[in-house]
Amino acid sequence: MLWTPRSAAxxxxxxxxxxxxxxxxxxxxxLQMIADAIGVTKAAVYHQFxxxxxxVIALTERELGQLEDALEAAEAEGSPxxxxxxxxxxxxxxxxxxxxxxxxxxxxxxxxRLLAQHQPFQQFIxxxxxxLLGGGSGTTARVHAAMLSGVISVAVMxxxxxxxxxxxxxxxxxxxxxRIVALPA
Amino acid sequence: MLWTPRSAAxxxxxxxxxxxxxxxxxxxxxLQMIADAIGVTKAAVYHQFxxxxxxVIALTERELGQLEDALEAAEAEGSPxxxxxxxxxxxxxxxxxxxxxxxxxxxxxxxxRLLAQHQPFQQFIxxxxxxLLGGGSGTTARVHAAMLSGVISVAVMxxxxxxxxxxxxxxxxxxxxxRIVALPA
Numbered sequence: 001m002l003w004t005p006r007s008a009a010x011x012x013x014x015x016x017x018x019x020x021x022x023x024x025x026x027x028x029x030x031l032q033m034i035a036d037a038i039g040v041t042k043a044a045v046y047h048q049f050x051x052x053x054x055x056v057i058a059l060t061e062r063e064l065g066q067l068e069d070a071l072e073a074a075e076a077e078g079s080p081x082x083x084x085x086x087x088x089x090x091x092x093x094x095x096x097x098x099x100x101x102x103x104x105x106x107x108x109x110x111x112x113r114l115l116a117q118h119q120p121f122q123q124f125i126x127x128x129x130x131x132l133l134g135g136g137s138g139t140t141a142r143v144h145a146a147m148l149s150g151v152i153s154v155a156v157m158x159x160x161x162x163x164x165x166x167x168x169x170x171x172x173x174x175x176x177x178x179r180i181v182a183l184p185a
Numbered sequence: 186m187l188w189t190p191r192s193a194a195x196x197x198x199x200x201x202x203x204x205x206x207x208x209x210x211x212x213x214x215x216l217q218m219i220a221d222a223i224g225v226t227k228a229a230v231y232h233q234f235x236x237x238x239x240x241v242i243a244l245t246e247r248e249l250g251q252l253e254d255a256l257e258a259a260e261a262e263g264s265p266x267x268x269x270x271x272x273x274x275x276x277x278x279x280x281x282x283x284x285x286x287x288x289x290x291x292x293x294x295x296x297x298r299l300l301a302q303h304q305p306f307q308q309f310i311x312x313x314x315x316x317l318l319g320g321g322s323g324t325t326a327r328v329h330a331a332m333l334s335g336v337i338s339v340a341v342m343x344x345x346x347x348x349x350x351x352x353x354x355x356x357x358x359x360x361x362x363x364r365i366v367a368l369p370a
Contacts, residue, residue: 025294028212107292109210129345142345143357150339151332158331160314164324172328180361 003065080135188250265320
């Protein structure tokens with residue numbers, strides 16, 4: 001279980017931190033900026049999280065934690081192909097509902113480094129990839145899985161779809177995703 | 186024409202800056218770090234570029250400049266559908282050859298803000314989008330164009346494809362891209 005329960009004070013800090021990171025990147029966000037954003041002292045932030053890195057780990061944990069339900073539902077399916085379908089459907093729903101924030105975090109070089117170093121994250125990501133591969137392991141399956149990741153994380157926040165409503169965007173994305181993986185290549 | 190010719194000294198600075206930004210993000214990279222990386226004084230960097238923002242604009246200009254040839258070749262095609270095909274083929278080639286650097290720059294919040302504010306970049310991006318849309322303008326065309334952007338920028342640097350060789354990756358990506366846009370939805 002990746003998700004650590006957070007107090008109201010911690011949640012407020014994490015929400016403010018995510019908003020600042022979306023605008024300035026991890027490196028451009030300081031504990032002081034987070035404190036200012038929620039109108040508390042830096043000491044109050046420090047009392048909850050000792051370092052910015054701890055905040056970034058908590059944020060990443062929270063993002064991945066939201067994927068965990070989807071992943072468990074997928075893994076409970078009998079066939080790998082059906083598992084991938086369930087995962088994609090759920091993840092697209094989440095990505096569309098949130099659009100911008102998740103992607104920014106995901107591409108920040110500081111977050112990428114943390115993800116690679118933090119063992120529980122790596123194990124979770126291995127499970128995600130396994131589900132995304134839909135039972136395949138060859139070159140084509142890996143390229144498809146990489147494309148699905150790209151589609152989910154980038155397409156939802158693309159300027160070209162900014163004024164498409166959530167329902168329509170979800171339907172269109174899912175339809176095209178199915179087209180990526182459904183046909184033999 | 187977006188691309189400003191650069192001196193050898195400027196090119197050295199831009200190369201070092203891009204490498205540092207890939208690792209630390211724009212906010213986490215300073216003129217001093219760039220100076221240290223190439224073994225010159227901060228004053229020597231300052232002599233070429235007055236601010237970090239000027240370096241980021243120059244880097245973005247250079248990245249987009251590399252797309253310009255591809256875009257011009259695409260625009261020279263008779264049909265929008267054929268134009269999109271030419272653009273995708275050329276852009277995938279470039280993205281695969283470089284894999285990591287371009288995407289990092291593209292998702293940095295500081296770069297995103299600069300792109301939105303810098304008029305010549307906006308005009309160029311409008312041309313790119315027009316070519317990506319392949320003559321369409323409705324919801325499906327926009328979702329497809331957003332997905333193609335996502336695929337190009339993210340799939341090429343995904344861990345799952347890290348050990349697939351360039352030729353194979355290029356072929357597989359192009360094949361699946363064609364599947365995204367070729368069929369009516």
